Amino acid sequence: MPADAAGPTFADLRRRPPARSPRAWRFAGARAASRAGALLSDGLRIGYAEGFDSGPFMAHAYVNRPSGRTTLGRAIDRRLLARPTCVAFRDIRALAELAVLEAIDHSQATRPVVADLAAGPAPYLLHALAARPAARAVLGDVNEATLVAAARAADELGVGGRVSCSRADAFDRGALAALAPRPEVVVELGLYGIYHDDERIEQHFLDLAELVAAGQIVFNVQTCNPEIEHIARVWRNAAGQRCVWRLRPVEQILGYAAAAGYRPRSIMADRHGIYRVVRLVREGG
Numbered sequence: 001m002p003a004d005a006a007g008p009t010f011a012d013l014r015r016r017p018p019a020r021s022p023r024a025w026r027f028a029g030a031r032a033a034s035r036a037g038a039l040l041s042d043g044l045r046i047g048y049a050e051g052f053d054s055g056p057f058m059a060h061a062y063v064n065r066p067s068g069r070t071t072l073g074r075a076i077d078r079r080l081l082a083r084p085t086c087v088a089f090r091d092i093r094a095l096a097e098l099a100v101l102e103a104i105d106h107s108q109a110t111r112p113v114v115a116d117l118a119a120g121p122a123p124y125l126l127h128a129l130a131a132r133p134a135a136r137a138v139l140g141d142v143n144e145a146t147l148v149a150a151a152r153a154a155d156e157l158g159v160g161g162r163v164s165c166s167r168a169d170a171f172d173r174g175a176l177a178a179l180a181p182r183p184e185v186v187v188e189l190g191l192y193g194i195y196h197d198d199e200r201i202e203q204h205f206l207d208l209a210e211l212v213a214a215g216q217i218v219f220n221v222q223t224c225n226p227e228i229e230h231i232a233r234v235w236r237n238a239a240g241q242r243c244v245w246r247l248r249p250v251e252q253i254l255g256y257a258a259a260a261g262y263r264p265r266s267i268m269a270d271r272h273g274i275y276r277v278v279r280l281v282r283e284g285g
Contacts, residue, residue, distance in 0.1 A: 007226070007229060008228070008229050008232075010196075010246050010247065013232040027229075027230075030230065030233070031233070031234050034234050035048065037073075037076045037080075039069070039073075040068045040069045040072055041073050041076040041077040041080060042068045042073070043057070043061070043066075043068075043080045043081060044077070044080060045068075047236070051238030051239070051240075051243070052235040052236065052237065053190065053193075053194050053243060053245075054120075054237075054238045055119075055121050055141065055146035056145075056146070056149075058190075059121040059123075059149070060081075061081060061089045061090060064081055064086075066081060083227060084225075084226060084227060084272045084274065085227050085231065085274065087270070087271065088225075088270040088271075088272050088275055091271055091275075092270055092275045092277055095220075095268045095270065095277040096124040096187070096189055096218060096220065097123075097124035097125075097127055099218045099266065099277055100114060100125055100185070100187060100218055101128050101131060101132065102265075102266065102279060103216045103218055103279055104132045105132075106216065106265075106281075107216070108184075109184045110134065111134050111135070111136060112134070112136070112184045113135070113136045113137070113138060113182065113183040113184055114128070114136070114137045114183060114184070114185040114186075115137070115138040115139075115140070115179055115183035115185070115187070115212070116137070116138075116139055116187040116188070116189075117139075117140035117141070117168050117169070117170035117175060117176075117186075117188075118140070118141060118142075118170040118188060118190065118191045119139040119140060119141050119147070119187075120141060120150075120190070121146065121149055121150055121153065122137075122139055122153075123153065124187075124189070125187060126153055126154050126159060126163070127157070129162055129163065130158065135162070136162040136163070136181070137159075137162065138163075138166075138183060139151075139163060139164070139165045139166075140167065140169075141167065142168070147165045147166075147167060150163075150165060151165050170191060171195075171200065171204055173207055176207055176211040176212050177211045179212060182212070182213075183212065184214055185214055186208060186214045186216070186217045186218070187217075187218045187219070188218070188219040188220075189218075189220045191219070192219065192246075192248060193221070193222040193246055194245060194246075196244075198252075201253070201256060202256045204256075205256045205259065205260035205262070206259070206260050208260065209260040209262070209282075214282070215282050216279060216280060216281050216282070217257070217279075218277070219278055219280070220275050220278070221250055221253050221278070222245060222246075222248070222274060223247060223249055223250055223273070223274070223275065223276055224247055224273065224274060225274045226272075228245065228247060231243050232244045250267065253278070254278070261283045261284075262282055263280065263281060263283060264279070265279045265281045266278070266279045
């Protein structure tokens, strides 16, 4: 279903329900239970400490190994990891790795470079590098600790010599212009849901075309999510604020891409239909 077609709209999610309403009481109870669970569940603890949209939480969801204090803590963690959103995280990791492999295979460069400036732990990209020895990667993120973890993971996979890491903001025009070596493929996962400004994302595609001129872009977009209100009213983001994510129809992002000169080559969805993973190619490329 298209974004905001059912359930609360984005504007609804940004507003708090009336304090005396049953919805407010219900989510207050859910927040209290979730906070209490964080005393035992490693996943909830990481989510509230680092953000449920952070690299450390994504890494925990990817591993999919329930952990925590006591049997009860591990049971709470198992329930968290079985939520449709966390299942979708793992699905799109696999789909993103497939899309990156396809992008590398379709690159005309002898030693293709893949850049991800909002990389997080970047397991999809690191595993793709392990499978394609000629490829290299440039990783960036605003979280220094996440970059350290990604570099360590690259070394463990034996691809550290083909990975460079630097602290960077994916929307920073200066960072895009300074990318070196120049990437043939740009990867952006999880970026468009946590940034709410449509104009910023539209401009970002134009910046990618002008400043990077990559032949291919791999991205994902959250199009619908039955848990979107729970996430907004119970979870916290990396800034310690309410975790309000914006749903967008994939057609909206494809429109921004088309204006920048890119067209879709493949579109894939997770098993719950929460996300779309898209590989774009540049017109004429």
